[in-house]
Amino acid sequence: MKQEILITLDANEKQVAILQDGRLEEFYIERAGEPRMFGNIYKGRVKSVVPGIGAAFVDLGTKKDGFLYVTDALKSPLDLETEYGESPETSSEADTRWKRIDEVLKVGQEVIVQVVKEPIRNKGPRLTTHFSFPARYLVMMPGAEKVGVSRRIDDRLEREKIRKALAEIEKPKGAGFIVRTAGEGKGVKEFHRDIRYLAAVWDRVQKEIKRRKGPCVIHRDADLVERVIRDYLTEEATAIVVDHPELFHRARRFCQVYVPGQKVDLRHYRDRTPLFEKYSIEKEVERTFQKNVVLKSGGHIVIEQTEGLVAIDVNTGKFTGRRNLEETVYQTNIEAAWEVARQLRLRDAGGIIIIDFIDMERANHRRELFRVFKEAVKKDRAKTNIVQMSELGLVEMTRQRMRPSLESAVYETCAYCEGKGMVKSATTMAIQTVKEIRKSIGTARSKILNVYVHPRVTERLLHQEKKAVQSIERNTQSRIFIFAEPSLHLEDVNITFVK
Secondary structure (H helix, E strand, O other): OOEEEEEEEEOOEEEEEEEEOOEEEEEEEEEOOOOOOOOOEEEEEEEEEEOOOOEEEEEOOOOOOEEEEHHHHOOOHHHHHHHHOOOHHHHHHHHOOOOOHHHHOOOOOEEEEEEEEOOEOOEOOEEEOOOOEEOOOEEEEEOOOOEEEOOOOOOHHHHHHHHHHHHOOOOOOOEEEEEOHHHOOOOHHHHHHHHHHHHHHHHHHHHHHHHOOOOEEEEOOOOHHHHHHHHHOOOOOEEEEEOOHHHHHHHHHHHHHHOOOOOOEEEEOOOOOOHHHHOOHHHHHHHHOOOEEEOOOOOEEEEEEOOOEEEEEEEOOOOOOOOOHHHHHHHHHHHHHHHHHHHHHHHOOOEEEEEEOOOOOOHHHHHHHHHHHHHHHOOOOOOEEEOOOOOOOEEEEEEOOOOOOHHHHHOOOOOOOOOOOOOOOHHHHHHHHHHHHHHHHHHOOOOEEEEEEOHHHHHHHHOOOHHHHHHHHHHHOOEEEEEEOOOOOOOOEEEEEOO
């Protein structure tokens, strides 16, 4: 499978598109004015402790305070070994079961924390004291001396081979490691390189913790370009195309340090045609924000983001099939399963997700659909949990939410509809205007008034509601003049009295 990573910078916004066989699979943006917090380490100060929710609010020196649950705040891995003489896995489980947050943290106390979830809407960042530092093949966890292997590497012999390779390498004391999915098939050389890199990072962090006074940032995770190269670069036909000279040189330096000796297909794009336009990415990204996603067969899926969950509905649309209804529905559902998984990655949707596939009568079709959907979701780097299909034919799942969705990063709530996605109709506004005229005349001295409304509302008032307006004039001995004002919003009504 051919993979391409496209990186562009325009108007202080970095954009990264990841293509597989020419098709957009993932998309990320990072803006200069909106710094990323996930993975950063801070020396914070406890601002308040709330036993009712089992959490403390921590001043990080940023706009929003972070919150730290008692399960994440028992003890920092920095103190764990000296205080308890055991790994975080055993101590956390034993002690947090009975501990209250006000027994663990006090107002004014300094605490070293890492951000594990970005601020979302009114919520501040979620914090932990159990740090992790990712490299290409390994994740380092100071304070936990165990070695683990990603669950996605399911071959037993490969897992044993990896553990044997790690056992041959001298590792920093007081640190554990998890082998990432990318570590499959790798050996001592690659793991040793990652361990050296991670040990150096952790050494710098410890020095900064001793040197600096909080609240302040101690360590920043890699920026978007470096993270993408770190997480997505493979030996399998991966090309990195960058259109900005500074980003190109930064990417080249990072590759030289991070994957020394590996030949990387890194290209500096210099054509006049914008990079994303050349690869037809802009239109694909715009479609990512639409509710309706058309399938190749003619069916479509509808994606609705609400406050509490993401609802996805699958429809056959124009697809009529060739044999019978059951086969038509089955084919549409299978195609939709792959597309839903892709859309969740593209939109970076998180939280609870409910998918309403089209009802199927045959049990083997339902089983196969569920199997295909689980296979499609395997490509997702975010943690997912899929529940068996319900009796109503719904598939329920959760997807790890570490940062705001792509939609919420690009769009803001409509000032007119306040997120409802609807405005009042011209008919409703005409009736409401009549009521407001009647109310205004009752308390006014002048009996001559001008009413300014949207042209569509004007049309309705001068025709369908004409008798209602004339009735008010007769009953109140007033004169009412209706004016169309194109600059007004459909729901705006301006009434002025003439002296």
